Amino acid sequence: MSTKKTNYSYVGIAFILLVFGIIFVPKIVDRIKGGDITRTESRSKNVSANAEGFVSDLMFLEINGEAKKVPPFSFVDHHGNTITNKDYEGKVYLVEFFFTTCGSICPKMNRNLVEIQNTFTDSKDFGVASFTINPEYDTQEVLNKYAQNHKVTNPNWHFMTGDKDAIYELANIGFNIYAGENPNVEDGFEHSGNFALIDKNGFMRSRQDNFGNPKIFYKGIISEEEKVDDDGETEEISMLKADIAKLLKED
Structure with missing residues (x-):
């Protein structure tokens, strides 16, 4: 009697596995092909290779299980043109928040960006x-002169100005890069010295840290030539160049 029950159990399990295979396996395969399957349950995921072309190993930043994408924006650039997030579609690009009268970290950041541009x-x-982050002073004319002084030649490099609240929301929420006003600090503004890396589809991408999570940002202040700053922080411009090259190869 126990043997019959065991046989019935095996038959039942086999039937369940068959149904699972018919219903769920194709869906899992579709998710893998679409790059949906995550490697961990952290705020990040890797892209899997597909049959259509090269896909890099750079990670996505995930918020509540969703890969973070650049939100819509619209500002005026240093040439007086209206630039939106759609102008960057199909392009790999870096994001920074700065102001032209900054005498501390901004000159270092933009020297490094020019080096990357070149x-x-x-x-x-x-x-x-x-x-x-100081649009009241940084008009289109001021930004144009700033771009010329810094030898900006890339036609896809736009210095943008516009509504201050919209810029701050884009920085702090859209890109998770801190920017704010502070009358108690030199120059009156505070901001991150980091760069965000965006892929051709508008997603934030980066390498993973030692714990398997995305680094999220790249240090923008230390140059390749310096290698290490006074605080012992190492440069990430060389790393950033390598990762830009990876994303440029993606479809």
């Missing part, structure tokens, strides 16, 4: 989005 002069799919 590394990818042959790529029409690379760009930079520079948002001023």
